[in-house]
Each structure stands twice: as C-alpha cells, then as structure tokens.
Amino acid sequence: xMQPVTAKELEYLADSLSNExxxxxxxxxxxxxxxxxxxxxAAAQMIQTHQQHAQMLLQAxxxxxxxAPTQPQQ
Amino acid sequence: xxxxxxxxxxxxxxLSDEDLAYTVLADLKxxxxxxxTAATEANCQQIRQLFTNLMNSTLQMQGNLxxxxxxxxxxDTSSPALRQEVDKxxxxxxxxxxxxxxFLQQQHLGGYASHQYQAPQQQLHQQQNPGVNxxxx
Numbered sequence: 001x002m003q004p005v006t007a008k009e010l011e012y013l014a015d016s017l018s019n020e021x022x023x024x025x026x027x028x029x030x031x032x033x034x035x036x037x038x039x040x041x042a043a044a045q046m047i048q049t050h051q052q053h054a055q056m057l058l059q060a061x062x063x064x065x066x067x068a069p070t071q072p073q074q
Numbered sequence: 075x076x077x078x079x080x081x082x083x084x085x086x087x088x089l090s091d092e093d094l095a096y097t098v099l100a101d102l103k104x105x106x107x108x109x110x111t112a113a114t115e116a117n118c119q120q121i122r123q124l125f126t127n128l129m130n131s132t133l134q135m136q137g138n139l140x141x142x143x144x145x146x147x148x149x150d151t152s153s154p155a156l157r158q159e160v161d162k163x164x165x166x167x168x169x170x171x172x173x174x175x176x177f178l179q180q181q182h183l184g185g186y187a188s189h190q191y192q193a194p195q196q197q198l199h200q201q202q203n204p205g206v207n208x209x210x211x
Contacts, residue, residue: 003118012112013121016128019105026101030094039091042142046098046135053128060124 005064013057020054092148095139102136 005013024047031043089097109129116122143149 002120005121006117009112009116009118009121012108012115012125016105016108016112016125019101019108023098023101023105026098030098033089034091034094036091036146038142038146039095042139043098046139049131049135053131056124056128060121064118 002064002067004067004069005061010061013061017054017057020050020057024050024054091146092143095143095148099136099139099143102132102139106132106136 027043027046027050031040031047034040034043106129109125109132113122113125113129116125140149144151
C-alpha cells in the first residue's frame with residue numbers, strides 16, 4: 001500500500017535527481033573530450049544509466065503526487 | 075592569443091582522460107553513499123527499495139569505471155598488508171570475539187553466541203592446516 005511521501009524522502013528524491021543530472025553532464029564532457037575510446041564509450045553507457053535513474057526518481061515523485069496532502073498535517 | 079588558446083583546447087582537452095574519469099568516479103562514490111543514507115531514512119517501503127536499487131546500480135558503475143581506470147594504469151593500488159599485520163589483526167579480533175562470547179554466555183545467550191563465533195576460531199586451524207577448508211569441517 002502506497003503512503004504519502006515524507007518531506008525527508010522528497011528532499012532525498014530531489015537531491016538524487018540533482019546528483020544524476022550532474023553525473024549525466026560530467027559523463028557528457030568525458031564522452032566528448034576523452035582521448036581514449038574506451039573512456040568515451042564508458043561515459044556514453046553511463047549517461048544512459050543515469051538517465052534511467054533520473055526517470056525512476058521522477059516517476060517515484062509523480063506516483064506520490066496524488067497522495068500528498070494539500071494542507072499541513074496537525 | 076585567446077583564440078589560439080581556445081583552438082589548442084579543442085585539439086587537446088584541458089583535462090586529461092585520467093582527470094575526467096576520476097571526477098566521475100569521485101562523484102559515483104559520493105552518490106553511492108547518499109543512496110545508502112536515503113534508503114536508511116526512507117519511510118515508504120517502495121521508496122526504500124528504489125534507493126536500494128539505485129545504490130546497487132551506481133555501485134556497479136563505480137566498480138566498472140574503477141576497473142577501467144585500473145586497466146589503463148590510472149590507479150596505484152595500495153601495497154599489500156604485511157603478514158605480521160594480518161596475523162596481529164586476526165589474533166586481536168579473535169580475542170575480542172571470545173570476550174564477546176563470554177559476555178553473551180554471562181547474559182545466558184551463550185548458545186547463540188557460540189554458533190555465531192565458530193568461524194573465526196576455526197580460521198586459526200586453517201593457518202596450521204592450509205589444505206583444509208574450515209567451513210566444511
């Protein structure tokens with residue numbers, strides 16, 4: 001049974017999205033400018049995984065959207 | 075002059091492959107820890123599971139990148155611990171385990187404790203009989 005997301009959980013979800021976003025950008029730099037092909041390829045793969053992570057985090061927030069109270073509790 | 079530096083920068087990036095990889099590796103290590111913290115502080119079972127899965131996935135990426143860096147000689151692994159240091163740690167911690175077992179026996183929890191601490195004591199045997207696997211004794 002799904003419960004409303006707590007304020008703490010929401011902060012962790014948002015912080016994690018920032019982390020994933022930063023890693024996507026760092027890997028984009030490596031994918032573009034590494035001289036060694038193995039590192040360019042690894043970076044390209046990691047971009048995909050971090051995009052999946054970000055998608056899952058976004059999905060978790062949206063799944064809990066309708067459960068969130070509109071007024072402060074107590 | 076500025077233009078020239080920019081063009082040089084394009085041909086040869088300012089950061090080496092090693093620096094680029096290390097920057098990503100350092101952040102992967104940090105994010106693994108953050109996911110672990112997030113999982114331990116989650117209230118909802120679903121969100122705990124999400125953070126746990128993302129932690130494992132990030133840990134996997136960190137391991138893969140570390141191995142890649144190792145293959146390209148970008149990492150000096152720390153030197154092996156000396157035998158005497160390993161012996162010392164083993165002995166000290168076996169003594170600690172024994173004391174903890176005694177403590178548990180005093181609390182009448184001995185049966186459980188002796189079961190828990192079988193493995194470290196049997197490892198002492200392994201030093202004398204290297205051919206014998208202690209876990210199958």
